[in-house]
Amino acid sequence: MLASPETDAVSGDAKTGDARGRGPLRPSTAVRPSTAIRIEGLSKTFDTAAVLHDFDLDVRAGELLGLLGPSGSGKTTLLRIIAGLDFPDRGRVLFGGDDATGLPVQQRAVGFVFQHYALFKHMSVADNIAYGLNARKRADRPSGTEIRRRVGDLLDLIKLSGFGDRYPSQLSGGQRQRVALARALAVEPRVLLLDEPFGALDAQVRKDLRRWLREIHDRTGQTTIFVTHDQDEALELSDRVAVLDRGRLEQVGTPDEVQDSPASATVLKFLGDAVEVEAIAEGGSVRVEGHPVPGIDVPPGLIGPVKLYVRPWQIQLTEPASAHLHGTVRASYRSQGRQRIEVERGPGRPLLVEDFDGERYAAGRPVGLRIVGGYVFA
Amino acid sequence: MTEPNRPRWRFRQPSVIPGFGLTFGYALTCLCLIVLLPLAALVWRASGLGLSGIVDVARDPRVASALRLSFGVSLAAALTASVFGFLVAWVLTRYRFPGRRIVDAAVDLPFALPTAVAGIALASLYAPTGLVGAQLARVGIQAAYTPLGIFIAMVFIGLPFAVRTVQPLIAEIDKEVEEASATLGASRRATLVKVVLPPLIPAVLTGFALAFARGVGEYGSIIFIAGNLPYVSEIAPLLIVIKLSEYDYAGAAAIATIMLGISFLTLLAINLIQAWSRRRFGYV
Numbered sequence: 064m065l066a067s068p069e070t071d072a073v074s075g076d077a078k079t080g081d082a083r084g085r086g087p088l089r090p091s092t093a094v095r096p097s098t099a100i101r102i103e104g105l106s107k108t109f110d111t112a113a114v115l116h117d118f119d120l121d122v123r124a125g126e127l128l129g130l131l132g133p134s135g136s137g138k139t140t141l142l143r144i145i146a147g148l149d150f151p152d153r154g155r156v157l158f159g160g161d162d163a164t165g166l167p168v169q170q171r172a173v174g175f176v177f178q179h180y181a182l183f184k185h186m187s188v189a190d191n192i193a194y195g196l197n198a199r200k201r202a203d204r205p206s207g208t209e210i211r212r213r214v215g216d217l218l219d220l221i222k223l224s225g226f227g228d229r230y231p232s233q234l235s236g237g238q239r240q241r242v243a244l245a246r247a248l249a250v251e252p253r254v255l256l257l258d259e260p261f262g263a264l265d266a267q268v269r270k271d272l273r274r275w276l277r278e279i280h281d282r283t284g285q286t287t288i289f290v291t292h293d294q295d296e297a298l299e300l301s302d303r304v305a306v307l308d309r310g311r312l313e314q315v316g317t318p319d320e321v322q323d324s325p326a327s328a329t330v331l332k333f334l335g336d337a338v339e340v341e342a343i344a345e346g347g348s349v350r351v352e353g354h355p356v357p358g359i360d361v362p363p364g365l366i367g368p369v370k371l372y373v374r375p376w377q378i379q380l381t382e383p384a385s386a387h388l389h390g391t392v393r394a395s396y397r398s399q400g401r402q403r404i405e406v407e408r409g410p411g412r413p414l415l416v417e418d419f420d421g422e423r424y425a426a427g428r429p430v431g432l433r434i435v436g437g438y439v440f441a
Numbered sequence: 442m443t444e445p446n447r448p449r450w451r452f453r454q455p456s457v458i459p460g461f462g463l464t465f466g467y468a469l470t471c472l473c474l475i476v477l478l479p480l481a482a483l484v485w486r487a488s489g490l491g492l493s494g495i496v497d498v499a500r501d502p503r504v505a506s507a508l509r510l511s512f513g514v515s516l517a518a519a520l521t522a523s524v525f526g527f528l529v530a531w532v533l534t535r536y537r538f539p540g541r542r543i544v545d546a547a548v549d550l551p552f553a554l555p556t557a558v559a560g561i562a563l564a565s566l567y568a569p570t571g572l573v574g575a576q577l578a579r580v581g582i583q584a585a586y587t588p589l590g591i592f593i594a595m596v597f598i599g600l601p602f603a604v605r606t607v608q609p610l611i612a613e614i615d616k617e618v619e620e621a622s623a624t625l626g627a628s629r630r631a632t633l634v635k636v637v638l639p640p641l642i643p644a645v646l647t648g649f650a651l652a653f654a655r656g657v658g659e660y661g662s663i664i665f666i667a668g669n670l671p672y673v674s675e676i677a678p679l680l681i682v683i684k685l686s687e688y689d690y691a692g693a694a695a696i697a698t699i700m701l702g703i704s705f706l707t708l709l710a711i712n713l714i715q716a717w718s719r720r721r722f723g724y725v
Contacts, residue, residue, distance in 0.1 A: 148620050168623045175624040181617035185639045194635075195625035243621075250625055 098159075099124040099286045100145060100254060105154035107140055107310075114140045115310045118154065122254070125284045127277070129297035132307030133333065138290045141307070142256050145288065147171045158253060174247030178259040180239040182231040188242050189214050189227035195250035217245040220279065237268040244276075248285070257289035261296065273300055294334050298322070306330045324360075328440050331372050338378070340388070340434065342371040349439060351387040356434045362441040369439045377436035380404065380424070386431025395424040406430060480701065486694035498695040503671050504680060508696075511677040512703060514588055515656035518595030519603075522652040523645055525596070526603020533604070534611040548605070551598050556661025563594050564665040586668025591676060594663045599652030606648035610641050643715050650711040657704055 100122040107115040114137040122128050130138040143149040145156055147168035155164045163171060183191050192214045196205055205213070218224045221241040231239055240260060247255060260276070261269040277300055280287055291297050297304050298318040305315040306329075314326035325331035342351045344365045349356045351371065359371070383389055390406040397403070404424050424430070453461055487495060498504055533545050551559060567574040567584040577584050584590050614637060622632040660678040667674045677700055684693035 146624055148624070168620075169626050169628060171624075172626070173624055175621065177617045177621060179615075179617065181615060181621040183618060183622075183636055194622070194627070198622075198625055198627035198631055198635075246621075246625065 097124045098122065098157075099126075100288075101155075101157040101160075102141070102145070103155045103157065105141070105144065105151045105156070107137070107144065107149065107151050109140075113310055115144075115151070118310070118312055120305060120312060120315065122286065122288060123303075124286055126302040127280045127287045127289070127300060129301035129304045130288060130290045130307060131292070131294060131297040131304050131333070133292060135309070136307040137310040138292075138307050139258055142258055142288060142290050145254070146173045146175050146256050148175070172250065172253045174250060174252035174255040176240070176243050176247050176255070176257045176260050178262045180231070180236075180243045180263075182239055182243055182246070184231050186230075187227060188223065188229050188231070188234070189218070191231070191242055192217050192227075192245045192249050194246060213249060217249055220248070221245045235268075236264050237272055240264065240272065241275075244279075248283075253286065255285050255287040257287065259290055259292070261293075262291075269296075276300065298334070306333060308333070325438060328370070328372060328438075331438055336375050337372045338375070340371045340373055340437070342369050342439070343367065344369045344439060349437075351434060354387050356387065356437060358436050359439060361439055365439065365441050371434070371437045371439055373434055373437040375403075377434060379433045379435055381431045381433040383429065383431035385433060387434045388432040390430060390432060392424040392426055392428045392430055394426055397423070404430075406432065483694055483701065484698055487691065487698040489691050490695055494691070495695045495698060498692055499699050503675070504677075504696055506672045507675050507677040507680045508699065508703070510588060510591070510675065511657055511700070512707075514591050514676075515595060515653050518592050518656050519599055519649050519653035521592075522596050522599035522603045523649045526600050526648055526652070527607055527641075527645060529600070530604045530608040530611055534608055549601050552601050556598070556659065557665070559597065560594065560662035560665030563590070563597065563662065567593060567666060585666050586670070586674060588674055590666040590668065591663050591674060594666050595652075595656035595659060598659055598662055599656050602651035602655060603645075603648035606651065607641055607644045610644045614640075642718050646711055646715045646718070650708055653711075654704060654708060657700065 098121045102118060102120040102122075105115050105118040106113070114135075118137075118141065120141075130141060132138045140149060144151050147163070147166060151164065155162055157163065158171070183194065186194070189211075193210050196210045196213065199205075204210075214227065215224070218227055221244060223238060223241060223245075226234070226238070231242065234242065240263075244257075244260075257276075261272055264272065273296060279285075289300070298321075301318060303315060303317055304321050306313045306321060306326075308329045313330045314321055321330060322334055325334065331337055340351055342349045342356070344361050344367060346366075347361050347363075349359045349361060349369070349371055356371065388408060390408040393405045393407045395402065395404045402423065490498065499508070529548065533541060533548070564585055565571050567577070567590055569575065569578045569583065569585065571585070574583075574585055582589070584593060618636055619632055622636045623629075627635065658678065660676075660682070663676055664679055667676060667679070669675050669679055677696060681693045681696050684690075684696065
C-alpha cells in the first residue's frame with residue numbers, strides 16, 4: 064500500500080524546513096535519480112476520441128519535469144490522472160512503487176495548481192493557504208499556532224507577507240497564482256502538479272514567475288510536473304522535458320537532449336522554427352540538389368528521397384556558386400540581435416526564415432543558401 | 442492625502458453614458474408611481490384611525506393571531522422552501538437525467554397556475570378524504586384546514602423563488618474550485634460546506650426573502666386549504682378581505698399597514714444580512 068499521509072507529512076516537514084532557509088534538502092547535482100512516479104501503459108478515451116495511448120513515463124524524485132505539447136496532446140489529462148482528478152481506462156500510476164491508480168484524490172497527497180488559480184474567493188489569502196491543513200482529520204491536524212506559523216512562512220516564500228488578510232479579488236493575477244502555489248505547498252505534497260500555471264498571465268509576469276518557480280524548486284527540491292504548450296517555458300524551466308503529441312510520448316530528455324537530438328520531426332518542429340528541404344540520402348550522407356550537406360546524422364539504412372529539417376541558424380547566405388539552394392530576398396529585419404532574412408525560393412516554394420548575424424539585405428536580391436546542419440528522420 | 446479636497450463620495454459618477462439627470466429622474470418617477478403611490482395611499486387611508494387606532498387594531502386578539510399565523514407560517518414555509526428549493530436547483534443543475542428539462546419547466550408552474558386553482562387542488566389533495574390527506578389521517582395528522590395546510594400551500598408557491606434564485610449561481614460554480622479542495626485533502630462533505638455553499642448564501646437569502654414575501658401576501662391558494670377558522674387558521678390577508686366586505690375600510694387598511702411595516706422590516710433585515718455576507722465573502 065501507499066505510504067500514509069502522515070509519514071509523507073513528516074518527510075514534507077523537512078522540505079518546508081529548508082524552504083525556510085536551513086539549506087537545500089536536495090543538492091541539485093549529486094543525487095541518484097530514484098523514481099517518484101511511474102506511469103505504465105496509460106490509456107484514456109473521452110467519448111470516442113483517444114487522448115492517451117499506452118503511455119509510459121518515469122518521473123524522478125526531486126526533478127522539475129515539463130510536459131510539453133500542443134493543445135489536444137493529452138498533457139493536461141495525464142496531469143489530472145496523476146492527481147486523481149481523472150481516471151484511466153487502462154494502465155497504472157505508481158507513487159514510489161505503490162499502485163495509486165484507484166486511490167481517491169484526497170489520499171494522493173498531490174498539490175495541484177490550476178491555470179485559472181481556482182482560489183476560494185470567499186476566504187482570505189491566509190485561509191486559502193491554511194485550507195489543506197485545516198481539512199485534515201483532527202488527529203493529523205497541526206495546532207492553530209502551528210498552522211499560522213506555516214502560513215506565515217509560506218507567505219514569506221511567495222513574497223506576499225502582510226497580504227494574509229486580503230481576499231483573492233484584491234490581488235493581481237500573478238499574486239493569485241503565487242497564493243495558489245502556496246496553498247498547494249502547504250499540504251507538503253509528494254508531487255506538485257501545475258497545469259499551465261502561467262497561461263493566464265501576461266508576458267512579463269510570466270517570465271518573473273518562471274524564474275521564481277525555478278528558485279523555489281531549487282530550494283525545496285519538490286518533485287514537480289508542469290504542463291505547458293510554450294516551448295521556451297518548458298526549455299527554460301525544466302530539468303527534463305517530455306514532449307507529447309496526440310496522446311503519445313514523443314521524447315523525454317533534458318532540454319539540451321531534446322533540442323540537440325530530437326527523436327522525431329514532430330519534436331523538432333514543436334521546439335522551434337524549422338525549414339523542410341527535399342534531399343536524397345545515400346551511404347550515410349545527405350545531398351541537396353546534388354551537393355553534400357555536412358554534419359548530418361543519417362539513420363542507418365536510410366536511402367532515397369528524405370525530408371531534411373533545417374533550423375534557421377543552420378543556413379548561411381553565400382555566393383550562388385557554392386550554394387545548395389538559390390532564392391531571392393523578400394524581406395530582412397533585425398530581431399533580438401539577429402538579422403532575419405526571408406528568402407523566396409521561387410513561385411510556390413516555401414519561404415525560408417533565416418537567422419543571421421550581419422548586414423541587412425535588400426529585397427529582391429538574389430542569394431545562395433548554404434546548409435550547414437539539419438536533421439533527417441527514418 | 443494628495444487631494445485632500447476631493448469628496449469621498451459623489452452623487453454623480455463620471456460616465457460615458459449621457460442623460461444621467463433624465464434617466465435618474467425617470468427611474469425615480471416610475472418607482473414612485475408604480476410602487477410608492479399605492480403604498481402611500483394605503484398608509485393615508487389607515488392614518489384616518491390615528492396611531493392609537495392602528496395599535497388598537499393590532500391588539501385585537503383575532504387580528505393579532507392572524508398576523509402571528511401569517512408571519513410565523515410564512516417564515517417556516519420560506520425556510521422549508523429554501524432548503525428544498527436549493528436541493529431541487531442543485532439536482533436540476535448538476536445532474537443529467539432523462540426528463541430533466543420537463544422537471545425544470547414544471548418548477549415554474551406554481552407561478553403560472555391561477556392561485557385559486559392551486560388552492561383547490563391542494564385542498565382536495567390534503568382533505569381527509571383526499572389522496573394524501575387520507576394517508577396522513579391514518580397516522581393522525583390533519584393537514585387541510587389547519588396551519589399545516591397553510592404551510593403546505595406557502596411552500597408550494599414559494600418554491601419557484603427559492604429554486605430560480607440559486608440555480609444560476611449553482612450553474613456558475615467553478616468545477617476547478619471543487620477539485621482544488623479535493624486535491625488539498627478535503628472530503629466531499631467538507632468541500633460542500635466550506636467551499637461550495639458559502640458563495641451561494643446571498644442567493645439563498647434572496648430566494649428566502651422572495652418566498653417569505655410571497656407567502657405573507659398570498660391569498661388565493663391558501664384560503665381553500667386553510668379552513669379559515671378564526672384564531673386557528675385565519676390568515677391576515679383573509680381578515681383584510683373580511684373587513685372590506687364589512688365596509689370597514691380603515692380597519693382593513695390598518696391591518697394592511699401593519700403587514701406592510703413588518704414585511705418591510707423583515708425584508709430590510711434580510712437585505713442587510715445579504716449585504717454583509719456579500720462583503721464577508723469577498724464579492725466587493
